[in-house]
Amino acid sequence: MSYPTLEKRFERMYLLRDALTVLEWDASTLMPDGGAQARADQMAVLRVMRHELVTTPDLGELLAKADGESLDEWQRANLAEMRREWVRATVVPVELVEARSQAVSECEMRWRTARKENDFAGLQPSFEEVLKLTREVGEAQATALGSTPYEALLDEWEPGARTQEIDRVFGGLEAFLPELVARVLEHQAQTPMPPQPEGPFPAAKQLELGRNVMALLGFDFHHGRIDTSAHPFCAGVPEDIRITTRWDEDDFTSGLFGVIHETGHALYERGLPVRFRKQPVGQARGSSTHESQSLLWEMQAARTPELLARIAEQARIAFGGTGPAWETEAMLARMLHVERSLIRVEADEVTYPLHVILRYRLERAMIAGELAVKDLPGAFADGMERLVGVRPANVGEGCLQDIHWPAGLWGYFPTYTLGALTAAQFFAAAIEAVPTIPASLARGETAPLLGWLVTHVHSQGARSTASEIIENATGKKLDPEIFRRHLERRYLG
Amino acid sequence: MSYPTLEKRFERMYLLRDALTVLEWDASTLMPDGGAQARADQMAVLRVMRHELVTTPDLGELLAKADGESLDEWQRANLAEMRREWVRATVVPVELVEARSQAVSECEMRWRTARKENDFAGLQPSFEEVLKLTREVGEAQATALGSTPYEALLDEWEPGARTQEIDRVFGGLEAFLPELVARVLEHQAQTPMPPQPEGPFPAAKQLELGRNVMALLGFDFHHGRIDTSAHPFCAGVPEDIRITTRWDEDDFTSGLFGVIHETGHALYERGLPVRFRKQPVGQARGSSTHESQSLLWEMQAARTPELLARIAEQARIAFGGTGPAWETEAMLARMLHVERSLIRVEADEVTYPLHVILRYRLERAMIAGELAVKDLPGAFADGMERLVGVRPANVGEGCLQDIHWPAGLWGYFPTYTLGALTAAQFFAAAIEAVPTIPASLARGETAPLLGWLVTHVHSQGARSTASEIIENATGKKLDPEIFRRHLERRYLG
CATH class of the missing domain: 1.10.287 (Helix Hairpins)
Known part of the structure; x- marks a missing residue:
């Protein structure tokens, strides 16, 4: 054997x-x-x-x-x-791996300056080198995987992903989202923004609040920790998961929802199949599935009035907060604020997919040789104007805002939005299967929701593709209509 | 090549x-x-x-x-x-390594209970198994190393060590130490013990004090950290040294001198030769040399009136301490208290070598088959009475007080006392070479002392044996007379 x-x-x-x-x-x-x-x-x-x-x-x-x-x-x-x-x-020659690794290191370093100084021309040769070598890697892998070069790059994050499927989903989104954004903004303008709790919120108190909310979501501190870092992340192993976040002393919600996001990643890792713990099939499926688990808590469950009531309660206890700014409704309204904005990582869930669709189209065109690097800033600005409705004034708030391309992370962007749609679809399916979930969340009981996720997602490991996990768990393919219904109910209901 | x-x-x-x-x-x-x-x-x-x-x-x-x-x-x-x-x-067959590793795991586990319950008989079979397999390891190595089996075990901690040399040093100690202890106790009885600062001393304040004292000694926080653990230790790599300690909220000196001890280890690692950083010759020489560096700071420099004045000053600042209990003289008198006691790890520097000499003789006799495990409790108690002047009432405070033998650390005990003597000899030689060292310490300047250590010890790595490092640095072999003079000056002066 x-x-x-x-x-x-x-x-x-x-x-x-x-x-x-x-x-x-x-x-x-x-x-x-x-x-x-x-x-x-x-x-x-x-x-x-x-x-x-x-x-x-x-x-x-x-x-x-x-x-x-x-x-x-x-x-x-x-x-x-x-x-x-x-x-x-x-399949990729060692020399190519090394050449690309060096090109990426250099480009990433130059990008830090170029972004700050809005100097695209200074970065262009280094960016072109990364693109060229990344394309070569994709080409080398494409034959072995029976895919296009761009799909081979996608496959690193999203095993088995195909552009035809992504086009179907993103096309569906683009068909309604720009118009939906306009309607949401109009609707939102009719109600004034509630006041914000006044800080400062000491980091130590925020950490304590973070811990309490993690415990509420089902995080097991016997098998994990939370610490502070410059950028939030989730690392470690299922038996010892380490999440990190950073604290903004003026606004505790950014750190708190960062904690909730990373806790979602952690719960996924913790729920992976033990029998194949140290085997490829026992690992998390891929980026979109991972993101679906963080967003399921951050964007779906924690932004329901039911669970947010419990979170707001914890926040009031942590900071001794009283008054209108501390009410669940006020917090919810602030957490659901929508805006046409330039920076992807600060975007709300309604406009976010438009940022991603643009990047997906641009990176695919660059890999295919249909878009030259020198034309990226203009194409990016045009795309932002058309899709999101705002135009970056420079590359720092435009095509150089993200580290992904200089860092060699090509084919990664689509997984953010695939993950967001998957989260909405899982959450809807879980509630359909266990209709008492919202009432449980209102009591601060997350076990019924977590149980559904463990059974249908976590315990599946990497046994099938992300698409198959979705279909098995929810009975249908990833469906942008479910995301649309979610947004309409939440933002126009 | x-x-x-x-x-x-x-x-x-x-x-x-x-x-x-x-x-x-x-x-x-x-x-x-x-x-x-x-x-x-x-x-x-x-x-x-x-x-x-x-x-x-x-x-x-x-x-x-x-x-x-x-x-x-x-x-x-x-x-x-x-x-x-x-x-x-x-040289050691893999099966023997594994069998011993399992025997040690089991014995260590049983020891925890046996020590608590004073149950030597319950531990005896497991202890005998560890001894038997340890002897076999020593025998397997002895031929290749051209040494006796016990020396082969010693060699793991103290490369090149020979019992003839240890006998010379320990014999020299035994010739004067019991009598010196009696004289010191008599002398000590003439002065009442000064009062002790009253706690509690919060752990956070102790950590801050620890950091300040580490900085005073020359620890570089750009290349290291201090944290809390159940047992103090020094780990990490020269570029990133991690020391740990524990805090007693009733008595800050135990944690503080633990910090000073581990800082000594850390400074040694930091000073190792960079050119051979990842080679065997670029590592610390062995246990006695490492211990000499921790004890040089903990027992030699930090217990001089000069440097202790600076440390006491830091302690007064940290805790806002005032009054007689906080004076340098009072602190020094408490730090130099001598006592015939049962527990090695709590022993003062005067009686400590007697605890070690006993263990060295016993473990050597056991490896040589001259002392049966069943006779260990009696031999240990007799030896304590004869050498230290107190007799353990049970094995928990007798031969089972230390983890070393159950944990398979045979041949380790001698290095504690070789380290203590080496520390005294290095410190005396440094002051002889740089007579301004005490005055520098009085000003809180540790660079002249550290510089001497880096040149003569740290930067030598593992280029020669511990004995050769001592001889090169101080001009003579390890000499118990230097330790005697140190004790007489400090405790009878």
Whole structure:
């Protein structure tokens, strides 16, 4: 039997990955600055050793042999995921991987200055180099995956994703969203914004509030922590999940909803199938599924009047808040404020998909060679004006606002919006299946909702594609109409 | 050239070691309990991969080839250290390593109960198994190292150590120490103990004080941290040193001098030769040298009236302390209190070596088969009575007080006292070489002392044995007479 040998090999690879995630977490939270180079060296050697394991010469043969062995359904899915990792690791020449890695490091560094100084011309050669090498990587992978080069890039984040499917979903969105934004803004203008609680809100109190809300959502502190970092993230392993956030002492909601977002990621990791804990099939499915779990709590559940009432209650206790600004309704109105804005990461859930659709179209065109880098700033500004209704005055608030392209994260953007739609669809399906969920949330009981997610999403690991998980869990394909109904009910109801 | 290949191999091994030390630190400070098994799995795989690197079949051949190559003095010393690691890793059969590792795990677990319940008989079979397998390990290594089995065990902590040399030093100590203890106690009885500052001393304030004193000693927070753990330790890498301690809210001096002790370890690591940072020769020499560096600060420098004045000043600032209990003289008298006591870790520097001499003789006799495990409690009690002058009433305060033997740490005890003597000898030599050191310490300037240590100890790495480092730095072999003079001046002066 080759399959057990393969499981042993992959177990070691995943243990190396697990060790790496701890080192990464430490580097982003506690590590003194002077330790950066030493840490980079440690992580590089673990990555190299992990790469060596997945490119061991006999691995292809073992995979081929295991194909003819008697395996159960999970093992077969695991074997497919093993093959996927092996193909992705071996199909791109090492020299190309290294050249791209260096180009990305340089471009990312230059981007920090270029964004600040609105200097697109200064970044352009470095950006072009990243695009060229990224395209080559996509081309090398495309043959092996039977996909287009852009799809091969997508596949890193969203295994099995196809542009035809994304076009269907994004096309559906674009058909109603710009018009819906206009209606929501009109509707919103009829009610004045409620006042905001006055700070300062000390970081220590915010941390305490964050912990209480995490516990409310079902986070198990016996198997995890929360800490502070420059950018919020979720790291660690299912038995020891580490989420981080940052605190704004003037507005506690930004940190708090960051905590809720990361808690959603953490609950997903915690619910992955234990039997395949250190195997490819036991991992989270991909970026859109992961994002669906963070957004399900941040954007769906925590923004229902029912659960927000419990969260607002915790906030009042934490800060001793009283008066109109502290009421659930006031907090909800502020959390649901919609605006045509320039910066993606600050966008509300109604306009956000339009930011993403633009980036998806542009990056696809660049990979296909249909859009030259020099034409990106204009195409970006035109697209923003047409889709979101505002025009960036410079590249800093335009096409250079995000790190993704300079950092080599091509094919990542679509997963944000796929995740948002998936979250809406899961939440609707969960309530349809368990109609008492809203009432439970109103009592601060999240177990019925979490239970549905564990059963239909978390425990599925990477056994099927994101599309199949959605279809199995909700009975239909990802459907922009469900997202539309969600927005209309919430913003026009 | 084989030598450069060897350096590459060992660099990878040391990077794995570096990653392991971060994972270990995290496990002892921040990790939630539920993460323990996952972390153990991660660390086990890194250890296995490290072991595989040092036992790669061609390593012996590479070492032999490199022996004939043109190398500078440091490279040659490095090659010798590489060979030492290779011999230690390959000479003991894997089955024996595993059997011993399991026996140790079980014995350590049983010891926790046996110590609490004074149940030696219950531990005895497990203790005997550890002894038997430890002896077998020593025997397997002895041939390759050209030493006795006990010396082979010693060698793990104290490379190149020989019992003849330890007997010389410990014999010298035993010749004067029991009588000196009696004189010190008599002298001490003539002065009443000064009052102790009254707590509670909040942990947060103690941490702040700890940081200030660390900075005073020369600790660089750009390259390190201090945190809280159940047992104080020093971990991490020279570029990112992590020390920990625990806080007693009734008595701030125990935590503070714990910080000073660990800072000594940290300064040593920080001063190791950068050129051989990831090579065997670039590491700390061994346990006694490491202990000499922690004790040099904790027991030598920080207990001089000069430096203690600066530390007491910091303590007064931290806690707003005033009055006689807060004076340097009062603090010094309390820090130099001597007592015949039962517990090694609580012993003062005058009686401490007697605890160690006893353990050294007993463990050597057990390894040599001259003392049966069943006779250990009686031999221990008799030895305590004869050497320290107090007799344990049970095994919990007798031969089971320390974790070392159940945990498989045989040959470790002597290094505590070798370290204490080395610290006294280094400190005396530094002052002889730079007579302004005490005056500098009185001004809170530790750079002259630290500079001497970096030059004569830290920067020497593992280029020579501990004995050679002492001889090169101080002009003579480790000399118990220097320790005697130190004690007489401090306690009878």
